[in-house]
Amino acid sequence: MAPLVPPHVASLQPYIPGKPIEEVEREYGVSDVAKLASNENALGPSPLALRAAQDACRSVHLYPDGSAWALKAALSGHFGIPPGEILVSNGSNELIELLVRTFVLEGEEVLTSAQSFVAYKLAAHAHGRTLVEAPLKDRFHYDLDAIHARLSPRTKVIFLANPDNPTGTWFLEHELVHFLGAVPRDTLVVLDEAYIEFVDVPGFQDSLELRKRFPNLVVLRTFSKIYGLAGLRLGYAFARPELVAYLDRVRAPFNVNLVAQAAGAAALDDEEHVVLSRELVHAERPFLEKGLRELGATVVPSQANFLLADFPGQPGMKLFDALLREAVVVRPVVGYGFPTAQRITVGTRRENEKVLAALRKVLGR
Numbered sequence: 001m002a003p004l005v006p007p008h009v010a011s012l013q014p015y016i017p018g019k020p021i022e023e024v025e026r027e028y029g030v031s032d033v034a035k036l037a038s039n040e041n042a043l044g045p046s047p048l049a050l051r052a053a054q055d056a057c058r059s060v061h062l063y064p065d066g067s068a069w070a071l072k073a074a075l076s077g078h079f080g081i082p083p084g085e086i087l088v089s090n091g092s093n094e095l096i097e098l099l100v101r102t103f104v105l106e107g108e109e110v111l112t113s114a115q116s117f118v119a120y121k122l123a124a125h126a127h128g129r130t131l132v133e134a135p136l137k138d139r140f141h142y143d144l145d146a147i148h149a150r151l152s153p154r155t156k157v158i159f160l161a162n163p164d165n166p167t168g169t170w171f172l173e174h175e176l177v178h179f180l181g182a183v184p185r186d187t188l189v190v191l192d193e194a195y196i197e198f199v200d201v202p203g204f205q206d207s208l209e210l211r212k213r214f215p216n217l218v219v220l221r222t223f224s225k226i227y228g229l230a231g232l233r234l235g236y237a238f239a240r241p242e243l244v245a246y247l248d249r250v251r252a253p254f255n256v257n258l259v260a261q262a263a264g265a266a267a268l269d270d271e272e273h274v275v276l277s278r279e280l281v282h283a284e285r286p287f288l289e290k291g292l293r294e295l296g297a298t299v300v301p302s303q304a305n306f307l308l309a310d311f312p313g314q315p316g317m318k319l320f321d322a323l324l325r326e327a328v329v330v331r332p333v334v335g336y337g338f339p340t341a342q343r344i345t346v347g348t349r350r351e352n353e354k355v356l357a358a359l360r361k362v363l364g365r
C-alpha cells in the first residue's frame, strides 16, 4: 500500500504554541493567569484598531478584499513604499511558509541559524526542503560568518531574525551589510523584523534603506507584537515587485480576513499605542531582568519584548510546570536546545512581579 503521506510529512514535528490561558485554568485549577509565553503586547490591542475591528465585524458576511487594497495603501503611506512592493499575510508566519513554497525548488536549501525561530525549520521540512543551520556564537548570538560559510550553490533562501527569537539578541547594520555584500544576488535574504519596533540600540539596521541597495532582501514584519493584534493574524512583507507578484499567485485567495485588514490599517495610525507599548517594554525589561538575576538566572541582553533567562540546574519543563501551578505561563525552550532556560515576555509591572514572586517560591529563594 502506498504511504498516506510523503516521508518529509511523516517526520514533521508539530509547532508547540504557548499554552492558552483557558487551558491553564482548566488543567491547573488556577485563575488570574499571567501569560508571558508568546511575546504578546502587555497593553492589549491598539484601541483604534479595536474600534475598527468592531466596525468591520458588521460586514463579515462579505468576503474580504482579496487584494487588501486599503491595508496596502495604509502600509504604503506609512512606510513610503509602493503597494506593489508589499504583501500582506495571515501572520508573518504565513510569509515564511510562502517564501519556501514559492522560491525553494527541489534540491535547493534553506539556510538559517541554529536555535533560532522554529518556523524556518518547520517551513523547510513541511516542503521537503533541506535546512542548513549554522551554530550560534557565544551561546546566544547569530554568527553571520558561520552562516555565510554554509552558503552553497543550492542555497535559495536565508532566514535571519533580528532581533532573534528566542534569545532576544541582535546584530548590527554594518555586520548585516557585510553579509549581504557576500551573498549572491539570486539568493533571497529574508530579514525577519518581528520585534523591530522595540529596538533602541544605535547602529541597528534600516532595512527599508538597505532594500534599495540589495534587491534580494525581503523584510518581514508583523502586527502581532507592538500593535497587539496577534489573535487577528496579520503580517506583511516588503520585497521587490517581481517577488511580490509570485508570492501573490501562490498565496490563498483571501489569506487576510476582513477584520484584520481593517484593524491593521487603523493600528498604523495609533502612534500613541505604539509609543506606550515601547515605553512599557523599555521600562519593565530592566526591572524583570534585575529580578531574574537576583534569583540566580543568567539573563541574555535583549532588544525585544521578552527575555531569555537561564536557570542553571533547573530542567526547563519542570520549572515551566511548577510556574503553571502558580498561574504563570512562560515558554520553556528545551526544544530550541536551551535545556534550563525559559523565555519570558515582558509584561505589566503586576505581571512581572507575579512571575518573579512565583519563581522565588518555586526555586525556594
Ligand SMILES: Cc1ncc(COP(=O)(O)O)c(C=O)c1O
Pocket (backbone or CB within 6 Å): 038, 039, 090, 091, 092, 093, 094, 117, 161, 164, 165, 192, 194, 221, 222, 223, 224, 230, 233, 234, 235
Ligand atoms: C521572529 C519571529 N518571526 C515571526 C513570528 C510570527 O509572528 P506572526 O505570525 O504572529 O506574525 C514570530 C512570532 O513569535 C517571531 O518571533
